[in-house]
Amino acid sequence: MMDDLSLVMPEVVLCGFGLLLLLIEAFLGEKSKSLLGILTLIAASSALFFVLRLSRLNGEAFFGLYSLDPLASLIKGLILVILVLITVASIRYVERENAIAGEYYPLLIFSTLGMMIMVSTTNLLTIFIGVELMSISVYVLCGMFRENVRSAEASLKYFLLGAFASAFLVYGISLLYGSTGSLDIRAYSEAISAGNYSSVLMLGVALITVGFAFKIALVPFHMWTPDVYEGAPTSVTAFMAAGVKTAAFVTFLRIFYTAFLPVIKDWGGVLWLIAVITMSYANLTALVQENIKRMLAYSSIAHAGYILVAFVTGERSLSSSIIYYLFAYAFMNIGAFTCVMLMERKGEENLDIDSYAGLSGKHPLLSLCLSIFLLSLTGVPPLAGFMAKFYVFSTAIKAGYVWLAIIGVLNSVVAAYYYLRVIMYMYFKEPVKEIGEIDLSSPYFLVVFICIFFLLYLGIFPRDLTLLAEGAVSVFF
Amino acid sequence: MAEIVFKWIVFFIASILSIFSSVMMVTRKNPVHSALWLVVTFISLAVLYFLLNATFIAISQVIVYAGAIMMLFLFVIMLIHLEKGPEEIGKMTVSRIFAVVLTVLLFVEILVGVYFYRAWTVKPEPMPFGDPKTVGKLLYTKYLFPFEIASVLLLVGIIGAVVLAKRRKM
């Protein structure tokens, strides 16, 4: 049992800090907020330390319900880095928006804990508990602006639809269990490779796909995304866009690539269609958005579509491009949303794209940073966004999905319009309205610079991450 | 033999009752009536679980669903003042008809999937698999990890309820 515990140290540490923070919040009250922020940073870094220490290990714990492998370690590292960045960005944000209660930090930690659990297991039961832990914490985080109607709506909408999606997921899991007698996804691949599977199993696969498509926000299961991303506090939106999507995508990838690859020939068509609709619908809708958070919400849906392009191919050896994309995607989104947080003033002002007109005159540094993130989202070299798209589309071409790659590239061209439009507003347009004093404090810029560093580093030296990602996806062989 | 016949009779009554009460639940105009029919559905489902030897599930169905969750339902109905029910409940709108058609289609699809293809590839578990003792043995040895995480999950539920519904001391 002690060996088992040493494998789950990152989770244990994170959970312990979460509980501690909750008690501190309860006993010290409102005035403890900045202390909580710092403690969250300590929690995330110590968990990260343990993840790094265990990163070379392969192993199972707790009767196979928890497993540690390169994929799990890599993604847990990314998730914890996301937690660190979001926390640093939140420190000033939470102070400014005093509507946000101190429970914010413990909830962030518990949500991260859920993500870490769901990416490091092969058992569907543990995956489900992890998904729920992540989701329920995020439902609450979305509603943190209690007096704000849109925040409450976001929370409620996400909760109701999310509960529905969880029902699909758990129904799918129960059908899989019913048809194979096991909850371990590795058992399914054996049954399927032996050709020994039934229609009930296929139904289970379909329902699990629906459940994850909701969490990842793929069209037609994306309905909640724009409203929730817009209504939630901006730091939470960044956390959802980066963290929740990464964890859900990796879990989906693990389930599919471990267990259901033999049936992807039957499933490819559906996923192909979902990828095309997701990219096209999200990009076309994003063109007409006037609120920057909504625009970035549609953009995040579109990016999920790009990732799905590589996913559809079902090529185990090429799936490292998905991991690479998730890294690049996380950093560009956190960066872009941090810039939005910088621009935003108390009470959700300055969120429409008009406020960005002529920004370069007043705040050249902020405009430059935001431009870098938008260019990376567009896919301009040498930023990581370009390499990510390049890997994903070349995966599709290598696997023979040429048309899908072409549709993807066309979509990126459409997407360039709405990203560049914001840049155009910042540099070539006269200010149309007063944006007031904005809070240019250093924690935000620290996050922004870290994100820019990673985008440049990953874009110029993609080899380092690609090697890690290839090591990670070797778990599928 | 007598036991099998008896079980069949109980199964028949419970399943008819569960279908009937769930239909009644969705067609009532008064939400409180709906909620009460839901109790009947829960309890007849509990009986079905009993017949499947899943006694622990049956017990938790009664304790959690018919007890605690039902109370939550009634509080919410009273909280948002719905006793009368909205006016448009009986109307047939296009989206409603569409939803009905979709639901029926999904149901038929599952039915066809289950019955007309090679459905189950594993043999059913040996009989006493669902009583508290067996469940406990599994839950507290093999499934120990998810069990401990479940407590964190419940904790997050507590935080959520307090954060979202409690008036804050300013």
Place this chain on the structure above:
Amino acid sequence: MKEYLGILIIILLSSLVAILIVGISYFLGERKPKKVKLLPYECGMTTIGPSRRRISVKYYIFAMLFLIFDIEVLFMYPWAVITKDLKLFGFVEMFIFIVILLIGYFYVWRKGALEWE
């Protein structure tokens, strides 16, 4: 299965008694409804406005907290059945489980969610 026969008999008997009590008074009792009789109070103030008011969200918090601790107790039920076989190991597991929820309890208590304001 046989040991649950008693439950069935109790269900049948209690439904029978309930039906009898309501049924007998329905058939034997005499009903002459009048307006005054149907009022909530036969004497005293006449009621003002609808009797069904929106109830406070406070009830909801209590219900929610009850539900969560109810589920916690449900987890203890199979544990209690086999606690002798699990020995110290089971004790430690349940201890951790309860400590985590106890922290939740302290949290709720400190937040004043258990007080009726």
